[in-house]
Amino acid sequence: MTRLNRPRLQSQANLLLIYLIMIVVVTVITFPYFYMISMALMTEAESAAIPGRFLPAIPQWQNFQVAWGRIQGLRPYLNTLIVAGGVTLVQLFTSSLAGFGFAKYRFPGRDLVFLLLLGSMTIPLFINIIPWFWMINQIDINNTLLGVMAPHFVTAFGVFMMRQFMLDIPDDLIDAARMDGASEFMIYRTVALPLCGPALATLGAFAFLYHWNDLLWPLIVLSDRANWTINLAVLALQGYMGVSRYLQIAGGAMSVIPVIILVIVLQRYFVQGTALSGIKG
C-alpha cells in the first residue's frame, strides 16, 4: 500500500500545481477584460488617478450610455453585421461550390486552377490594397459597405478546406442522386452541402470573426461616418482629443461583447478550427 501511495501523492501534487498555474494564466489572460469593464465604470477623476486604480468607488453605469451615443449607437453594429455577415454567407457559397467542383468533377485546367488557388494563399492582403482602392473607385463603390466586402467574397483557404471535406463524400452517393434524376446543382445543394455542416460552421465562424475585427481595409474604404464599422467607430473614439479615458474604454468594451458571446456559443467550431489549422503543417 505505502509503496503505491507515494507516486499517487506525487501525481496529486503535480495536478494541484498544474491547476494553480492554469488559474494564474487564465487570470492574466482575462485580466484586461475585467479591467476594461472596471475602467469603463470609473468617473473622470478615477480613470485619471495616479497611480492607476483597480476599481471605481461607485460604478458609473451611465458611462456605457454616453459611449453608446458617442459611437452612434446601433449603427456601427449594423454596418459591421452587414459586412461580416454578408462576407461570411458569400464565402460559404463560393467556397462550397468551388470545393465541390474541385473535389468531384474532372475538367480541363482543373488542376492548374487549383494550384493557382493554393499559391494565392501566400499572397498577403496588404499587397493588393492599393489596386483594390483604385478598383473600387473605378466602379464607384468607394465608401460603401459593398466596397469593404467585395474583395473578400472568395477565400482560397475556404475553397481548399471545403474541397478536402468534399473529397470524403462517397461517389456512390452522388451517382445514386444522379440516378434519381437530380441535376448537378441539385446534387451540390441536397447531397454535398448538408454533409458539410461542420466544415461550413467552422469556416463561417472564423470568417465572421475575422471580418468583425478587420481594420485596415475598412479604414481605407469607409470615410463616411454613417458607414463606419464598429472598429472604426471605436478607433475614432480612441483618437479624439478630449474624449475621456473611461468613455474610450467603455466604447471598446461594448464592441467586444458580441464577439465574446459568439466565441462562447460557437466554441466548438473555433477550437476545432484552430486545432485543425496546425495539423496541416
Added chain:
Amino acid sequence: MNPLAGREAVAPNQPRPGRRISIAQRRERWGFLFVLPVTLFLLIVILGPLLFGFWISLHSWNPLASLTEAKWVGWRNYEFLLTLDKRFLPSLINSGYYAVARVIGNVVIGLALAMLMNYPKLKGLRFWRVALFLPMATSPVVLGHMWANMFHKDFGILNTITGFLGFPAVGWMTNPDTALIAVIIMGTYQFVGYYAIVFLAGLQGIPEEYAEAASIDGANGWQQFWYITLPQLTPVIAFVTVMSTISGLQVFDLVISSTDGGPADATNTVVLQMYKTVFVNGRAGQGAAMAFILFAILMALSVIQLRLLREQRS
C-alpha cells in the same frame, strides 16, 4: 449570354457524339461552372491586382488621381526606400523584432501551456481553451488600446502593481526603448492561447504507446520531451513558426490603436508606414514598392523555414 448553354442546345443536332460522352461532357461543364466564380475572382481580384500593384510600384502616383497621371520612375521607388528613406528600413526592422520575438514567445509559452493542458487528469479543458482563445478573437483595436492604458506611465495599472512590489514607475509607452517591448508583449498575449490550442491538438495526436515505450526503456520526463514529444511536434511547430512570422511582419491594428508608431517611430511597422505613405501622404508608388519588398521577404522566409524544418525531420 452563357456560351455553354448555347453549345449544349446544339449538341443533340451534332452528328454523333454518342450519349455516354455527352453526359460526361455535360458533367465536365458543370464542374467548370462550379469553379468559375472562384476562378474569375482569382484572376480579377487577386492575381490581376498583384500585377497592377507591381506596375504601380514602378510609378509615382497619388491614389486619388487618375491613372493617366502616374509617372514612370522605374526602380527609383525601391532605390529610395532602400537607401535614402529614413523611415522604411527602421520600420522593417521593428516589424522584424516584433515578429521574431513573438514567434519565440508563442512557441515557448504556447508549448508549455499545451503540455500543462495535456496532463491526463486536468479537468475543464473546454473552459481553459475558450479562455485562451479569447484574446485572439478580440479586436486588436480594443486590445491594443486597453494595453496602452494599462502600460501608461501615470495612470497605468501595471505600474500600480509593480509599485506595490517596490519598483519605480516605467514609462512603457513613452520611452522609445521600451515601447516596442510593450507592443511585443501585447502581441504575444494576443496569440499565445491560439498556439497553445494548436499545440495541444498536436500533442493529443501523438500515440500514447510512444511515451509508454520510452518510460519502459527508462527515459525520464525531459528525455521523453526532447526525444519523443518535440520531434513528433516538429511539423506543427514548423507551421506555427512560419505563420507567426508572416503574420507578425504584417502587424498593423495592434500598433495603430496602441502607439500609432510612436514614440519617435520606435514602434512604426512596415504596414503602418505603408498605410501612411499611401493614404495619408498620397504616395502610392512608394507604398506599393514597400509592399513588394515585404512580400519578397515573406516569400523567402517561408521557403527557407520550410526547407530547414524539412531537413531537420529527415
